[in-house]
Amino acid sequence: MSIRQAMLALLEPEPMYGYQLRAEFEQRTGATWPLNVGQVYTTLSRLERDGLIEHDERVDAAGAADAPDRAAQVMYRITPSGRGEVSAWFTTPVPRTQPPRDELAIKLAIAVTLPGVDVGALIQQQRTATMTALQDYTRLKRSGRASRPDQPEDLAWSLVLDSLVFDAEAEIRWLDHCEARLRRAAAEGHLHVPACPTRTADSEEVRP
Amino acid sequence: MSAVVLHLDNVTRVHGEGPTEVHALRGVSFRACAGELVAVMGPSGSGKSTLLTIAGGLDEPTSGTVSVEGAVLGSLGNAGRARMRRTSIGYVFQDFNLIPALTAAENVALPRELDGERSKAARLLALAALEEVGIVDLADRFPDEMSGGQQQRVAIARAIVGERRLILADEPTGALDTDTGEEILRLLRNRCDAGAAGVLVTHEARHAAWADRVVFLRDGLIVDESGADVADELLEVTP
Ligand SMILES: Nc1ncnc2c1ncn2[C@@H]1O[C@H](COP(=O)(O)OP(=O)(O)OP(=O)(O)O)[C@@H](O)[C@H]1O
Ligand SMILES: [Mg+2]
Numbered sequence: 001m002s003i004r005q006a007m008l009a010l011l012e013p014e015p016m017y018g019y020q021l022r023a024e025f026e027q028r029t030g031a032t033w034p035l036n037v038g039q040v041y042t043t044l045s046r047l048e049r050d051g052l053i054e055h056d057e058r059v060d061a062a063g064a065a066d067a068p069d070r071a072a073q074v075m076y077r078i079t080p081s082g083r084g085e086v087s088a089w090f091t092t093p094v095p096r097t098q099p100p101r102d103e104l105a106i107k108l109a110i111a112v113t114l115p116g117v118d119v120g121a122l123i124q125q126q127r128t129a130t131m132t133a134l135q136d137y138t139r140l141k142r143s144g145r146a147s148r149p150d151q152p153e154d155l156a157w158s159l160v161l162d163s164l165v166f167d168a169e170a171e172i173r174w175l176d177h178c179e180a181r182l183r184r185a186a187a188e189g190h191l192h193v194p195a196c197p198t199r200t201a202d203s204e205e206v207r208p
Numbered sequence: 209m210s211a212v213v214l215h216l217d218n219v220t221r222v223h224g225e226g227p228t229e230v231h232a233l234r235g236v237s238f239r240a241c242a243g244e245l246v247a248v249m250g251p252s253g254s255g256k257s258t259l260l261t262i263a264g265g266l267d268e269p270t271s272g273t274v275s276v277e278g279a280v281l282g283s284l285g286n287a288g289r290a291r292m293r294r295t296s297i298g299y300v301f302q303d304f305n306l307i308p309a310l311t312a313a314e315n316v317a318l319p320r321e322l323d324g325e326r327s328k329a330a331r332l333l334a335l336a337a338l339e340e341v342g343i344v345d346l347a348d349r350f351p352d353e354m355s356g357g358q359q360q361r362v363a364i365a366r367a368i369v370g371e372r373r374l375i376l377a378d379e380p381t382g383a384l385d386t387d388t389g390e391e392i393l394r395l396l397r398n399r400c401d402a403g404a405a406g407v408l409v410t411h412e413a414r415h416a417a418w419a420d421r422v423v424f425l426r427d428g429l430i431v432d433e434s435g436a437d438v439a440d441e442l443l444e445v446t447p
Binding site: 124127128131138165168173176 | 251394397412413414416417418419420422424431432433434435
């Protein structure tokens, strides 16, 4: 999973505490994929179990301190095999499994085949929702630290935002495309007419 | 306070008549407030340019009314509308519409001069507008000595010169690469943040996303809208 690789890679330059790792991750990705504390420590303990990191115990073993507090005192460092894993991550392409808009594609694929689903309205609602998200990303891009990235972490964050922008844009273009094709199919009688108002006289072809 | 700068009330526009008539707009109500940038999206032929030319007083509605800063365009007469177009309304045409025999600065200064401004003062305003779009160094070039993106920026400078309250732009990023396109959007955005009302026609979602509101047009009707309507928000706030 990418969180595991990302945390391991963040440990490459220098050892860190768990809470530091989380902060460094969010410095680069904003709140796009929020990490909870539990997730951070679960991931760290798995990385350690697999021999990719090890920890320095700087705790005054004052005994029964509660677990999260003790965990916060532990500093993690990467091992040689951890470095190997990081370099393998950076030199291997991410597999194209499970594109993020699968649910939408599936929903539409089912919707166009079912009578009684207003596919035109479905598309329009999705487009408006995605456009609203795109407006939010754009607002983040033109204000705040992504607008004038002078730190590498800020540049990273603005690139993550760009990725979200491109995804949303692609989804809207795909929805436009679906709408146009469905309208054509409806005009040719292959489909129940979608919800959008259809053209009158001017678009009706007069066939000889 | 956000004043309504542009208001279209139940506007229709029918081109031609009889069997060939085209209902380009079928009852569109629309407004843009000071400080607000509104994007209009829709497929080819949905009525975007028709809406914009009517908003700019370049075309007249078949029925319904258009007001700009409270003045109903239909009751202004030709001279009044022309004056409005020179002073209050900035229009960026899809194909730039620059005059080839005039330099960049002269093109930008033209609406001010037509409005009776002395040419020196008009040139100063033109240079300021060219500065704002980042090409003041090209002020004395002719359109055919400039790239498409540079001509586009001259066209935008002409639309913003002076204190235009309403800026209407029809696909202003048409032939531009993504970076230059983004610069143009930033510029429009800044103008609106400074108090103008802007309406932007675009087919690029990433550009529409710079707007406060995105209006979706289909076959001459507004079918949906994303983002908050400033005026509606105000209405909700007032007890
Ligand atoms: N002068 C005209 N005479 C007849 N029909 C016209 C005229 N101008 C526009 N139309 C028709 O009105 C409809 C809306 O045209 P409009 O130019 O507003 O579309 P648009 O949304 O701007 O399209 P595009 O994205 O292609 O620029 C179209 O069907 C068009 O053919
Ligand atoms: Mg058009």
